[in-house]
Structure formats: C-alpha cells, structure tokens
Amino acid sequence: MKAAIVTIGDELLIGQVIDTNSVFIGSMLEEVGCSVIEKVAVKDTETAIFETMSRYQNQVDLVILTGGLGPTKDDVTKKTFARYFDDELVLHKKVFLHVKQLMEQFYKRPISEMNIQQAYVPSKCKILFNEVGTAPGMLMVKEQTTFVSLPGVPYEMKYLVTEKLLPYITKHFQLNAIVHTTVLTAGIGESLLAEKIEQWENSLSALDIKLSYLPQFGMVRLRLSKTGTDEEQIKQQIHHKMEELEQLIPDFFIGISNASSLLDEVSRLLKVHQLTIATAESCTGGSIARQLTSLEGSSAYFKGSAVTYATESKVQVLGVQQHIIDTFSVVSEEVAKEMAVGVKKLFQTDIAVSTTGNAGPLKGDSEKEVGTVCIGIATPEKTETVTFNFGQPRSKVIEAAVHKVWFLLYQYLKQKKSAI
Amino acid sequence: MKAAIVTIGDELLIGQVIDTNSVFIGSMLEEVGCSVIEKVAVKDTETAIFETMSRYQNQVDLVILTGGLGPTKDDVTKKTFARYFDDELVLHKKVFLHVKQLMEQFYKRPISEMNIQQAYVPSKCKILFNEVGTAPGMLMVKEQTTFVSLPGVPYEMKYLVTEKLLPYITKHFQLNAIVHTTVLTAGIGESLLAEKIEQWENSLSALDIKLSYLPQFGMVRLRLSKTGTDEEQIKQQIHHKMEELEQLIPDFFIGISNASSLLDEVSRLLKVHQLTIATAESCTGGSIARQLTSLEGSSAYFKGSAVTYATESKVQVLGVQQHIIDTFSVVSEEVAKEMAVGVKKLFQTDIAVSTTGNAGPLKGDSEKEVGTVCIGIATPEKTETVTFNFGQPRSKVIEAAVHKVWFLLYQYLKQKKSAI
Incomplete structure (x- = not known):
C-alpha cells in the first residue's frame, strides 16, 4: 500500500517553520505497513492544492493533507477539498455543537460566525471527529485513492492520526x-x-x-x-x-537501534546499571540535559545539570578554582575535569559529564581556537578528559559535542556491562 | 523567478530524520527574491529522481536537489543527473586532487577506488567546488530550467548554497x-x-x-x-x-519580528537594559537555557542555568527548603518562587526564571495533575509566580512552558522599557 503526504502553507516553503508533521505521519504510516513514496509541501492556494491532489489520483492508495483548515480566509483546504469531489459544504450538527461547547466553556464567549464555518464539511465526507480542537478531519474516496485532510496544529493532527486514521487504515487496507x-x-x-x-x-x-x-x-x-x-x-x-x-x-x-541516536542506548544502559548522572554544560548550553529529559522516565537516572555559561559561574556554582582557569584557560581539559568533578559532587551522582568550548563564531573568554570543545567524564572509578575541534558553524559545534558525549558515555557503559 | 526544492532519501519519508536542509535553502532563496513554489521529498531511486526532474522541467526556473551524492551504492543522484542530461560521467581533475588531499591529510590514508568515484561528474556540468567536503555540487541547464545537485550533509550544503549558488543566482537570473x-x-x-x-x-x-x-x-x-x-x-x-x-x-x-518566536525580542531587550539572567529548570529540563545559548552573543546576558530535575537537587543545589516541598508539593508556585530566588542568588544575576511541573505521561514526585507547570520570575523589583495547565503530550507541555516563559519575560521587559 502506497501513500503520499501533502503539507500546506507558504511558511513551509519560505523556511519560516520546520515541518515535523510529515515526520510524525511518515513514521506512523510505516509502522502499520503503509509505504510513504513521496511527500510534498505546497503553497496555500486552491490551484496548488487541487493540482497536487490530481497528480496523486490513482497513483497512490492514500493521500494525507495537513494544514489550511483554520477559520481564517487564508485557509482554503476545505473549499478545495469540496471542489475536488464535486461536493458542497454543509453544516455538520455534531461538529457544530462541539465547537459551540469549546467556545463557551474554554474561551468563555459565544460561538461566532467564523467559528460556525469550522462546522461546515463536504456533504459526502467521513468525519474524523476532533475531540481536541475545532477543525474536524475529513476523509473522502475517489476511484482508487483515499484522501484525508487533517488540521496542521501538531497535537490535533497527532490525535487524529493515532486515534482515528490508523484504525481506519488497518481496517480498510491490505497492508504489508x-x-x-x-x-x-x-x-x-x-x-x-x-x-x-x-x-x-x-x-x-x-x-x-x-x-x-x-x-x-x-x-x-x-x-x-x-x-x-x-x-x-x-x-x-x-x-x-x-x-x-x-x-x-x-x-x-x-x-x-531503531532510534536515530546513541541516546536511547545510553539511557537503557544507565537504567540497567542503576547509575545516576548529572551534567555541567558550558558551550552545549543545556542541550545534553534537554535531550536526556526529552525521554520519558529519565528521572530514574538524570539528577540535573549546571549550565555554567559564564566563566564566573563555573567558579561560583561548580567550585572550579580561579587559578586553574587563569593558568590553563576556561576552555581546557583541566577546567572540564574540575567541572565534571564539581557537578558530580553538587548533584551527588555516580557519573557526571562536562563540556567547555568555543562554539563561535567569535572567541569568548578563551583564546583557544573556535570550534574547540573539551569534554570531561567523571565516573565512580576515575575522571577522564578529551579535546576535539569540530570546526564551524556554531550549531554544528554544539550538535557534534553532544553526539560525542553520548558516544563517550556509551563506550564507558558498554565496557561496564561486560565487566558484570 | 520560481524554484522547487527536491530532497532525496528514504529516511525523510519514513520519519527517521527531520528535514532542515530545505528550510535553510527556502529561506536563503526567498532572501534573494527567488520564490519557492513547492518542495518535495522523494525516494532514493533513479526512477523517483528522474520523474521529479521531468515534472519540474520548464515549470520552474530553478530546481535544487540535495542528497544522494555519497560514495556508496545507495546514492544514485549523480548517475540519474547524467542520464537526465544525456551526458556521461568523467573524472574531474581538480576535484580528484581535492579528494586525494582530503583523504591523505585529514583521514591519513590513500585515496580508494570508492573515493575516486566522487571525482566523476557529468562532462557538461558546471562544478560548484566543495572546499569543505568530497562531493562537489553540480549545475546544469536544460531548456528553461536550471538544475543544481548538492550534497545532503548540512554544513556542506550550506557552504555551497551561500558561497557558490546564491552568487550564481543573483548573477544569472532576473530577481524580484x-x-x-x-x-x-x-x-x-x-x-x-x-x-x-x-x-x-x-x-x-x-x-x-x-x-x-x-x-x-x-x-x-x-x-x-x-x-x-x-x-x-x-x-x-x-x-x-x-x-x-x-x-x-x-x-x-x-x-x-522576522523571527519565528519571542526569543529574539527578549534577547534584544535584555541587551538594551543590560540585565543578566539565569534559569532554574525542572520540567523544561534545559530547554530554556539551550534556546538562549543558541543565539550568538548570548553570553552578554545569560549566566547559566541549574537544571534541577530531581527533587533532592532543588534542595541541594538551589536551597529550596524541604518543608516547603513537603507542605506545598514539588510542583507548586511556592517551590517555583524558591527556585527562582535561589538560582538568581547562585548565579548572581538581575533576573531569574524557574519552571517546575508534571510534563507527564506519568506523575512524578508530585500529585499535581499531569500538564501542570508553575513558573517563577524573579526580577530586581519582586518575584512573581503563575500556574498553567498545558494538557498532554509531554513534548507539548515542555514546548508550551518555554513559550510562556518568553512571553512573561517579554511582558516584564517591555514594561521596563517604557519606564526608562
């Protein structure tokens, strides 16, 4: 079974927003055995949407469109949807009552003319009822192809995909x-x-x-x-x-690993060994902590992080000695070591990692070359440090440093595993 | 002038990676006055790439393809490119010497048969010389349409777009x-x-x-x-x-604001008022710090963050009193207030913000409803706290809490502005 994903909105084309909706839809479809062969972002005009729907007609089994379902004039998906199926928009009573209730209870105001428009849908469509928002999902079939229109608000789209669309797909399609x-x-x-x-x-x-x-x-x-x-x-x-x-x-x-990174593997091994961890971050600025806390259940091993961005904070918060900074520079393995040891003590953990570097584009409080990052790892056994140069730009330096931390942690934890 | 962007690779379709390349290319093209009318992600097969090139032929002025230029067998873009233009691949001497030098100096090994393949390009193409990697960009014109193939590695793609492609576009096209x-x-x-x-x-x-x-x-x-x-x-x-x-x-x-968020405005106002800031983050897990440090020059105002994820870390690191946690729960405005005051003192800043909440999906050390987030803001004048419920899922709670922090900071800083 083949599918295509269509995302609608100029903001996707001019680089104003990053499209994560199609990432979610793609992974969900793959999981149930539906192969995504193409995804396309188009302008929010009737012509662009209509032509894209025509192009996929009978070429794929399923076309999922997201976006352009809001109440405002720039949102034209529903109108185009009706026209594509030679259908007319009619008031859907259940959706109307739902929108009315949402307005009155949540927004504390009567339903307006513009809100009422959200309850109009093509007369022949199947509604994917949206309990978490005002715009319903719509499903219609033409010849060999099923078309589904979903709102672009991420959590509404996710709700409709998991609760309404996937059950429909597994029931109505032959899946590999x-x-x-x-x-x-x-x-x-x-x-x-x-x-x-x-x-x-x-x-x-x-x-x-x-x-x-x-x-x-x-x-x-x-x-x-x-x-x-x-x-x-x-x-x-x-x-x-x-x-x-x-x-x-x-x-x-x-x-x-079915995940895209080493992070899940590190997380799993921390749990296996019942080890706790804290991080002291300078150039990575909280990225390591953020990735750890993005995982459900991370509170089992992650105690916290000291993001000591300013040089003086490394002294005040982590107890790095000023003479070490003066002697070796704030970007040095000596400082990385003190940071790792300091944060391990502060958060009372088994393991700690630290980063200090010049992410660029300009040099900060250190004369070390732009792109230089020193990483420290303190474990129950010892504290080790290592220096890398990740070049430029700034975003690459930060991302590469975080990756390297996962890799170093992974190496430590894997060796630990075999010792048990 | 109209353009289309084509990203190549199954990983984009199955939801394994988020496509940020086309976001960058889209924003760069818009900046020089080139309107992106569509972008599409296709499978890495010769058929898919060839058909997509044909579809845009004479429909747009410029087609930019990224990805599929690596040395391995799954990368078929270059072969397809040559076939589309009825051309053959020939060894490009300058590219060959560059790849050889990269291998010998950076990877410390002789150039291999597979590396040499990277120096083969269509005989009639214009090379966009890639100083930062092995795969060159390629530009060819057929009838009304110019086709450009770029590597998918983000920093190589960005280098070629800014240094080679944009100058070419502004020279050769009539731009609005x-x-x-x-x-x-x-x-x-x-x-x-x-x-x-x-x-x-x-x-x-x-x-x-x-x-x-x-x-x-x-x-x-x-x-x-x-x-x-x-x-x-x-x-x-x-x-x-x-x-x-x-x-x-x-x-x-x-x-x-030409930025997508309030963050730039907050950053600008912090600099205007010469105020420093620190953050104490529990449920947001370092996201606030990470966003601040993603901005160049943020060290002027951002001193650091204490990511006190574990309840005991709030006591150990920030000096939150245990009896306040016991009386009001760790997710409470009282704790948010103590966290903000504690981190302000720890990092010796003018302003501090704090977050403590239940991001879900399960309740942590607090019985407060999942989705509840308490935010504290300590300023030179006073400390205020506020409670929100952002519902579910976890990722939405974290993102919404960070947004709310920017909004509260913005409100404070804007009022400050008018007082000067």
Missing part, C-alpha cells in the same frame, strides 16, 4: 509488513566501511533487502529495509544479516 | 523583491482576531499584499507578504499597514 532495522557503527568512515562490507552488501539483494548509509558526526548508521507479507520471516532474515555484519566489523559495530 | 514581515500578537485567539481586523484585512488585497495567520501556543503571528520590483515601495506599504494594525489592536500587538 515493512521492517526497518538500523545499526550504529562508529570509528570508521562511510567509504572505508563500504569497502569492508562490500561482499556482505552484495548478498543482500538476493534477499530483496535494501541497505542505506546514514553518516552523522563520525558515526555511520546502516539501515536495512524490506517489505513483504511474512513479518516474522523478514525479521529473521534481517537479524541473521546483522549477526553476519557484527562478525565482519566487530570493532566498529555498536549495536542495533 | 520578496518582502515578508511577521508581527506577533498575543492574548487573543485566531478567529476573534480575524473578526477584529476584518476590514483591515480586506484592504490588503488592493495592494496585492497577502496575509497569513500562524497560530502557536496562545500567540498568533500574522505574516504580510508581497512580491514586486520596487523593494523600498513594498516595504513602505507593509510598514504603513502594520502601523494601522497596531492602532487597531493595541492590547494584542506585540511587535514586528
């Missing part, structure tokens, strides 16, 4: 199993890796397994994908191929 | 001025706002100005856009319309 398995490798470049695994890579095509290389900051993720009817068999085939791969590159093979 | 101006409003819903400004909105069409509503967490951004030849005249027209709007809704009009 799609299995994607991603493995992390580190310490080897993309092209050298490809040379080492060439024969193994060639063996995949006989099994109809597709291999993709996803390089990222000194790591290469390898994704194996296969679509078919027998999910168990596919999983076994891929599992077997992964075992072969591990034997082929034991020094670089980190582990199988 | 595109002016987008975004204004922030807050404290009024989208539909009520639309009713209040209906007549003003109607007056825009006579000037060919397009209005878009962009609602987001209790704020509505209004974007005015116009394309034309006389940039100064357009700017004046939009400026005049914005003045009218401010008079129409003085209580809700926050200010003109």
